[in-house]
Amino acid sequence: MFCPKCGKSISDDSAFCRYCGQSTSGSVSKTDESTTTPTSSYSQGSSNNKALIGVVAVILIIIGIVFAYNNMLFGDDKIAYDMVIKASSNFKDPSSVRLTSGTLSQDKTYLFCGINAKNSFGARGTSYYSISSSGSIHESDSPGSLEMSHTALNIDKINKALERHFGSD
Numbered sequence: 652m653f654c655p656k657c658g659k660s661i662s663d664d665s666a667f668c669r670y671c672g673q674s675t676s677g678s679v680s681k682t683d684e685s686t687t688t689p690t691s692s693y694s695q696g697s698s699n700n701k702a703l704i705g706v707v708a709v710i711l712i713i714i715g716i717v718f719a720y721n722n723m724l725f726g727d728d729k730i731a732y733d734m735v736i737k738a739s740s741n742f743k744d745p746s747s748v749r750l751t752s753g754t755l756s757q758d759k760t761y762l763f764c765g766i767n768a769k770n771s772f773g774a775r776g777t778s779y780y781s782i783s784s785s786g787s788i789h790e791s792d793s794p795g796s797l798e799m800s801h802t803a804l805n806i807d808k809i810n811k812a813l814e815r816h817f818g819s820d
Contacts, residue, residue: 654671722815731753731804735750735764735809736816738787740786742766746818749766751765754804755804760784761784763791764782766780
């Protein structure tokens with residue numbers, strides 16, 4: 652016999668289901684099992700669990716997309732990042748290169764920036780540079796000579812991308 656509530660197999664002489672406590676009067680015999688579909692709170696709970704898992708999965712996917720989007724560089728930030736990567740080989744410790752300021756020229760062929768990097772003694776110092784789109788670099792005497800700013804850059808986002816590229820120092 653099968654329990655009319657939970658659908659589990661029970662002995663023919665049971666007065667109550669040992670799984671859910673349902674009275675066995677009206678229980679389905681083994682010969683009738685193909686014509687009766689047991690309804691159980693277990694199967695409803697399973698559907699609810701599947702729906703909950705689906706909702707959680709969608710939320711995690713959305714969080715992943717937002718995280719990936721927030722870590723991507725676009726437009727001028729991407730151009731400046733690429734210029735810094737090309738020019739980083741000019742530094743004693745390329746992996747230590749981080750921007751302190753920066754703007755692109757109007758034609759986007761030069762990055763005027765402050766760069767903080769480690770020197771040959773391992774000390775960090777900031778200098779000012781103009782970097783061409785080809786990666787050539789020219790050190791400037793002061794930040795004042797680089798005040799041809801046309802485009803403000805998201806320095807924090809670029810530095811985070813540099814950290815991911817080189818690893819943190």
